[in-house]
Structure formats: structure tokens, C-alpha cells
Amino acid sequence: MQIEIMRKMMFSGELLYSKIHEVTENHDLFNYHLRELVKNGYLEKNQKSYSLTKKGKQFVSNMEEDGTLQQQFKVGMFITLVREKRGKYQMLLFKRLKHPHFGYIGSVTGKLKWGQSIEDNAIREVKEELNIDVSKVKIVGVDREIFRDKDMNPVGDGVFFDVVIEEWSGTISEKSVEGEYFWYDIDKILELDRIFSKGFELGLPHLRRYLKDRKNYMPYIVENGTEGLDY
Numbered sequence: 001m002q003i004e005i006m007r008k009m010m011f012s013g014e015l016l017y018s019k020i021h022e023v024t025e026n027h028d029l030f031n032y033h034l035r036e037l038v039k040n041g042y043l044e045k046n047q048k049s050y051s052l053t054k055k056g057k058q059f060v061s062n063m064e065e066d067g068t069l070q071q072q073f074k075v076g077m078f079i080t081l082v083r084e085k086r087g088k089y090q091m092l093l094f095k096r097l098k099h100p101h102f103g104y105i106g107s108v109t110g111k112l113k114w115g116q117s118i119e120d121n122a123i124r125e126v127k128e129e130l131n132i133d134v135s136k137v138k139i140v141g142v143d144r145e146i147f148r149d150k151d152m153n154p155v156g157d158g159v160f161f162d163v164v165i166e167e168w169s170g171t172i173s174e175k176s177v178e179g180e181y182f183w184y185d186i187d188k189i190l191e192l193d194r195i196f197s198k199g200f201e202l203g204l205p206h207l208r209r210y211l212k213d214r215k216n217y218m219p220y221i222v223e224n225g226t227e228g229l230d231y
Contacts, residue, residue, distance in 0.1 A: 001033040006042065006052075007067040010060040014049040074158035078143065078199075079108040079122055080207060081130075081165050081172075083183065089211055090183040092172070097179040100156075101229060105195045108181070109160070122163045130181065132170035137163050140210050141220040145199065150228040162203065164210060198227050 004023040009015060017034075024030050034050075037043040042056035052060065062070050081092035094108050110125030112118070119137045126134050140162050147156035174181055184192070186207065189200055202222050210217045 001029060002037055002042075003063075003067050003069075005033060005037060006056065006060055007063065007065075009043065009050070009052050009056065010063060010065075012051075014046065014051045016049050020050060071157070074156065075112045076158060076160050077110045077112065077118065077122055077125065078106075078160045078162045078203070079110055079126060079165065080140075080162065081108065081126070081168070082186075082207075082211065083166070085183075089186045091186050091189065091207075093182055093184050093189070095180045095182070098177075101196075103194055104229070105192055106199070112161075118161050118163065122165070126165065126168070129173070129176055129178070131173045132168040134165050134168045136167055137165055138210075138214075139219060140164050140217065141203075141206055141222065143199065143203070144221075144223040146224070148228050150230065152228050162206075164207070196229075198224055 001024065005020060008020055008023060012019075020034065021027075021030055034043070037056075038045055038050075041053055042059060043050050044053050062072065064070060083090050083092075092108060093105050095105050096102055108126070108129065110121060110129070112121050113124075116124070118139060122137045123134050126132055143160045143162060145158050145160060146154050147158070149155050172181060186204060189195065189204065190197065202224055206220050206222075
């Protein structure tokens with residue numbers, strides 16, 4: 001009932017009570033749900049009419065025209081810490097010790113927080129996870145990843161900003177509640193078991209290109225679906 005009311009409000013600046021009431025003939029049920037929407041801050045009453053609040057407008061922005069709610073994308077970062085050792089580049093990898101993808105190996109990841117820049121997000125995330133201080137972050141690309149289970153059904157969808165960090169101060173933590181961190185030669189990563197192989201196959205050539213010519217490097221955009229993973 002509340003979804004139907006919100007769907008009707010989505011196409012109007014203001015609506016009279018009688019116009020909103022058209023969603024049902026059940027007077028008592030309608031009044032209850034209309035009051036709930038006002039009480040919870042989705043609608044506001046303006047004398048004889050109703051309009052969406054800021055919270056209400058944010059809600060309907062995720063609603064299709066038929067009233068169904070969109071599944072939301074995950075928006076995050078792939079954080080690549082790189083160092084050079086004995087003439088070879090190494091990347092800091094992360095073995096997950098939490099679900100989903102328990103036991104899989106990938107890059108350090110992080111979520112984007114509302115209202116915070118990509119650079120500030122990356123600086124905050126590595127401080128929280130690795131206990132190091134970073135002042136310079138390079139955005140090298142954007143990945144759209146569709147995660148699939150063993151039957152190749154989509155179970156997740158995300159957009160990830162790829163950032164590279166080469167300078168920091170402090171000692172990197174080797175373990176957190178979420179997993180373990182370890183350095184590994186970039187050229188040997190694809191030989192590892194239980195890695196996000198599709199992502200590394202697409203991403204590593206771009207990383208090598210960036211490390212070869214930082215000055216003239218152009219960020220990339222890729223879209224891929226992962227191989228079937230354990231869920």
C-alpha cells in the first residue's frame with residue numbers, strides 16, 4: 001500500500017488527499033499507511049495536499065515506474081598497493097576470511113562512503129585496514145563486475161574504482177578480522193589458486209601499462225562477469 005502511494009506521488013508535485021486515495025477503496029487501511037509515510041518522513045502534509053519530502057524523493061529515485069524497487073549496485077574500490085623488490089613489481093594481495101568469497105584471493109577492497117571523494121575514501125580505507133598513512137592516490141580505471149554463482153546466475157553487481165598507491169608511511173598490518181595480506185610478484189598472480197581470475201586477467205595488463213609509463217597513462221573502463229564463484 002505504501003509503495004502504491006509513493007508510486008503515485010512520484011509523478012506529482014503535490015496531490016490532494018482524494019487523489020492519493022484512488023489507490024484503494026479501503027479507507028481505514030489507506031489512512032493508516034498514509035499516516036505511516038508522514039510519520040516516517042517520506043511525505044509531508046501541506047494543508048489539504050501532500051508532497052514528497054527529501055527522504056521521499058531519495059526513495060522514489062530507486063523505484064521503477066511500476067513501483068518495483070531497483071536492486072542497488074555495490075560501489076567500491078580496488079586498492080592496489082605496489083612495491084618494487086629486486087627489480088620486480090609486487091602487489092599486496094588479500095585473502096578473504098569472511099563471506100562471501102571466503103578463502104578467495106584478490107586485491108584490497110573498500111566501500112565508498114557517502115559524500116567522500118575517491119581519494120579520501122582510499123586514504124581512510126588503507127588506514128583502517130592496513131594501519132598506514134597515504135597522501136597520494138592515483139585513479140587508473142573503473143571496473144563494472146557482475147558476480148555469478150556456480151550455476152552462473154547473477155548474485156551481485158558492482159562498480160569499482162581502481163586506484164594505485166605506491167608511497168606510504170608506517171608498517172602494513174599482515175592480518176585483520178576480514179583477512180590476511182601478503183606481497184606477491186605481479187607476473188605470478190595468475191598462477192595462484194582461488195583467485196578472482198577474470199578480474200586479474202583483465203586488470204593486470206592495465207596495471208603493467210601504468211607502471212611502464214605513468215606519465216602518458218590513460219585510465220580504462222572495463223565490464224566483465226566473473227567466473228562462477230562459491231556463495
